[in-house]
Amino acid sequence: xxxxxxxxxxxxxxxxxxxxxxxxxxxxxxxxxxxxxxxxxxxxxxxxxxxxxxxxxxxxxxxxxxxxxxxxxxxxxxxxxxxxxxxxxxxxxxxxxxxxxxxxxxxxxxxxxxxxxxxxxxxxxxxxxxxxxxxxxxxxxxxxxxxxxxxxxxxxxxxxxxxxxxxxxxxxxxxxxxxxxxxxxxxxxxxxxxxxxxxxxxxxxxxxxxxxxxxxxxxxxxxxxxxxxxxxxxxxxx
Numbered sequence: 001x002x003x004x005x006x007x008x009x010x011x012x013x014x015x016x017x018x019x020x021x022x023x024x025x026x027x028x029x030x031x032x033x034x035x036x037x038x039x040x041x042x043x044x045x046x047x048x049x050x051x052x053x054x055x056x057x058x059x060x061x062x063x064x065x066x067x068x069x070x071x072x073x074x075x076x077x078x079x080x081x082x083x084x085x086x087x088x089x090x091x092x093x094x095x096x097x098x099x100x101x102x103x104x105x106x107x108x109x110x111x112x113x114x115x116x117x118x119x120x121x122x123x124x125x126x127x128x129x130x131x132x133x134x135x136x137x138x139x140x141x142x143x144x145x146x147x148x149x150x151x152x153x154x155x156x157x158x159x160x161x162x163x164x165x166x167x168x169x170x171x172x173x174x175x176x177x178x179x180x181x182x183x184x185x186x187x188x189x190x191x192x193x194x195x196x197x198x199x200x201x202x203x204x205x206x207x208x209x210x211x212x213x214x215x216x217x218x219x220x221x222x223x224x225x226x227x228x229x230x231x232x233x234x235x236x237x238x
Contacts, residue, residue, distance in 0.1 A: 051140060053086055055099055057142050066097060066098050066186040069105055072160070072162065079097070082100075087108055087110070088110075092140055095107065096183075107120050107186060120169065121162060123183060125156075129153050129172075134149070135174075143210040144210025147195045153176065155176045
């Protein structure tokens with residue numbers, strides 16, 4: 001279609017439900033990134049500073065629906081650049097504007113370190129595959145939480161880039177999962193809403209434990225704890 005860019009991946013033809021090799025990944029943590037306890041002091045400090053800017057569970061903005069972007073200008077570009085930088089510093093693979101308290105329908109993601117940063121403005125899910133997969137997801141807004149979430153393996157999304165150009169994005173596996181995770185954020189949906197009641201109770205308990213171990217406002221972050229498991233990835237890889 002004229003004026004439209006298509007970003008796609010080669011999609012396998014396997015119509016079945018499965019748990020993929022990318023299962024047990026933390027959707028909002030960079031694949032292959034070391035656990036917080038293994039980070040060098042500079043990277044750890046940069047990550048902590050970025051995470052302080054991310055809205056956490058209980059903030060009403062995480063339950064709000066983002067508004068469509070109508071102006072494609074330098075301010076929007078600055079917003080996207082900032083989101084990309086914060087996501088990188090937080091060792092994340094995806095970030096939605098609402099996680100920074102901005103009610104714009106904008107998300108950024110980079111599923112793998114060698115991927116380019118992709119910004120989707122006004123994204124809308126057009127199609128999902130019947131084939132599903134289960135993978136463990138974490139979230140920068142839910143410290144300490146890692147839960148199994150079932151999602152479609154492949155998706156097609158229509159959106160605009162930072163300049164307003166129409167995009168059609170086809171993705172599978174981890175990339176599709178990250179996109180769906182961030183789209184949920186833009187609709188006020190959290191991974192807690194996609195799990196069982198019992199799993200949600202366990203997740204809330206994990207968040208309380210993570211909060212008890214976090215420094216209070218104004219206090220300096222404690223030295224890395226070698227037993228810390230927050231923001232880990234259990235396999236190759238939001």
